[in-house]
Amino acid sequence: MQRCRLLLMLLLVCHFSAIAQQVSLQVALAGLNHDHVHLILGRYRKGEVKILGIAENDEQLIQRMKKRYQLPDNIFYKDVPSMLAKIKPDVVLAYNPIADHLAVVEACAPKGIPVMVEKPLAVSVQQAQRIAALSAQYHVPVLTNYETTWYNTNQQVQDMVNNQHAIGPIRKMIVHDGHEGPKEIGCSPDFLKWLTDPVKNGAGALMDFGCYGANLMTWLMHGKAPVAVMAVTHQIKPDVYPKVDDDATIMLEYPDATGIIEASWNWPFSIKDLEVFGKTGYLHALNMHNLVGRQKDSTYTVEVKTAQYQDNLTYLQAVLKDGFKPGNDLSSLENNIIVVRILEAARKSAKEGKRVVL
Structure with a gap:
């Protein structure tokens, strides 16, 4: 009893x-x-x-x-x-x-x-x-x-790279982000009106999807800004998006690593992935659920763990009610100021056709 x-x-x-x-x-x-x-x-x-x-x-x-x-x-x-x-x-x-x-x-x-x-x-x-x-x-x-902050796979990549040192020092990071286009996938007219406006949105695909890679790479690089940025943009569908770019490739230059962000409204399907090449191995978060790794002579599937925060509300609860400090995480102001610096430099680089030092 x-x-x-x-x-x-x-x-x-x-x-x-x-x-x-x-x-x-x-x-x-x-x-x-x-x-x-x-x-x-x-x-x-x-x-x-x-x-x-x-x-x-x-x-x-x-x-x-x-x-x-x-x-x-x-x-x-x-x-x-x-x-x-x-x-x-x-x-x-x-x-x-x-x-x-x-x-x-x-x-x-x-x-x-x-x-x-x-x-x-x-x-x-x-x-x-x-x-x-x-x-x-x-x-x-x-x-x-x-x-992408709430993708268990991205959280696990960061842990494996920076805490477990599973693939050695980072050498290259590649992020593909985007979809077939906001109009093509059925975004509302209210959303499209400003999303495709160079003043209200700052650019087209460069801002809309370039920010994801800049955010993740800044996080993986411990909050350090790149040394320089280079970018190329295209207007593949000027009849659909006459005011802004609809495709952008952004290269981030670090002292010992390179980041490549491929942001587009011209993918054949929706994509948000993350690839990290280290000195001794490779990790690829294909989406929010699937993570694979590779060493020199073997490829393996990583069992993905559930991250501490699954959405912005549980995260906000922790920050605002439970005393959690954002530090330099994906949502933090520190990280996102660097993201904006990268995006502004990318716009300038694409316009002027030259490398922009931050």
Whole structure:
């Protein structure tokens, strides 16, 4: 009987500990015209997150989202400042054009409200530096969300390379990112309007998918910026994307390694992979599930472990509620300022046809 009581008490402790770890964040959204917003709205519909407010001024877009996700009228505001005058969320999630991320941080930081933006952080180094200054001044986290951050395979590659030293020092990194094109895969008109605008998005495929490789490579290189950047862009479908590039190849030069980022809206299929060649071996994260390795005379499949954080909400819970420090991880401001430096240098290199020293 006593053993049963002890077991029951243990189960109760575990149960309430699990509940404590699953406390829902109270979030607000800045914008609805980024198609990634459907991920957070889907979780809202499942009761996994509480949305206190949404700042959006496009009435037609608001009505569509209200109907699709059963959103109440009283959570909508015309802009971020008017929203924050009424509510104080745990964090504001930005689902708006990249060029408008700075305005979101300018509204949130003085009120002590953290921000997570969708990748990349900013369209220019000047904007990124202003965001960093606001973050430092008001001691407010500003984080960046990438789909590939939550790939168990990428987390395992980093662990095997930098902690286990499984393939020796890094010599080459290659990342392929993109799909057939945003219009071709059915992105919404609201999203396409700014995604294909050189001012609002900063570029085309170079920004949209070049940022993933820059993010991962900066992480693998312990937060160090490359020495120099070279890039070539193409406009393969000018009739579809007349204002921006739709294909970019970016080379990152490090003292003892090279990174090659292949970002495109012209792949025959969707792809987000990561290859790392070391002195003694090779790892290839083919996607979020599959990881293979190779030594000189053998090829093997790596058993992929479940990473600590599986999505941006569990990560935000850890940072905002549990005291986790981002350091130089994939979401960190430090990493993502370097990402913007790389992207700006890539734009310049492609335009001028020369190597750009950072």
